[in-house]
Amino acid sequence: MYPTENEKAVIEAAEKIMVNTMARYDPSHDGYHVQRVRRTALKIAENVSIPPDMLVVELAALLHDVLDKKYVTAAEAADPYAFFLPFFESMASQHGINLVEDGRGRLIAQIIDNVSWSTEKKLKEKGLWTKWHDVCVELHCVQDADRLDAIGAFGIMRCAAYSTATDHTLHAPPNDPQQPSSATQHFHDKLLHIRDRLKTTYGQRLGLKRHQVLLDFLAAVDDEYDITTPA
Template sequence: MAQRLAAAEDADLQAVELIAALHDVKDFKFTGDDMSGAREAERWLLEQSASSELATLVASNIAGISFKGAGTQTKPLTIEGKCVQDADRLDAVGAIGVARCFAYGGTRERPIHDPATTAAYHSTTEQYLNHQGTSINHFYEKLLLLKDRMNTQAAKNLATKRHAFMETYLQQFFDEWEARS
């Protein structure tokens, strides 16, 4: 998807491929350090004899790609970073996004749904990382917000359809939960 968006945006394909391949290395969600992935990517690229300009470009984009809470500040990205961020976000919405949401929630032993637990608006990365809500609330805390956070027109077009699918899914979920369907 990142390659597809890069072609539509006339972005540097090599940079997009490297950002896409390396953006989840030492992910902050697991290390707790916002810059761990960027540092590791830059170190590795330099070790592979990449130019310092390319290594810096890749690292600076990796530092800003991940969603870190609805109210957190985002780092500026180049068009290459925007293509990868959009591809990453597109993976989180739609049918695959629904599957990923519940798979991740299961690994964290999160309940699927609890009507007494309200969705949280995270204004800091720490709040986002430490929150132990439900999988259904994650739709409202992140997934349904992504459509309006796409950078490229191609991603916006794809996100609209995927967003609609999630809304339909949630309506069906709540209909079944309330025994209306």
């Protein structure tokens, strides 16, 4: 039965790393975001046809944003396995789970390195997308969970929070100089495309409702803006 007592100890250790790190980031990428991704990833993992390694899913979900390129340098994010290796090694001596020897540490790092939307886009554009990306169930569980938190009610709040943290306007009309980088434009550039790129059947089911929340919100924005626009 997952998790065992030893697995719980490893999970708690990873959670501490996450909490300490995410405390330095803005509210769009804080510990609450990670906890939501963790819970959703585990729920997806319970509902996929091929049972994944639950420990890999949970650890990858907990650590997936520690090296987010929006908050750390490219050099820091270049080698997730090297970064997390001291943690992986310490779990063997402290809790009897050798993530290095059994290969799960490398898989966790590989998931972390490939989970983001922008990474997937770049790999496909460069022809570097592989069969592993298409078949790794653990990757799909974490990817879908992370992307689901970018849409729906929490996605809307996170988009506004990140726009504020990066000093981008929330909404600007067409042809306005600030419009291309506004929060509402980000819906059209990325968020509205997420539903169709979710990889698991369960994630796709969750995505339907959250996608509709985005559409309803944008309709409300347009409606309210039209009222305040001079005739």
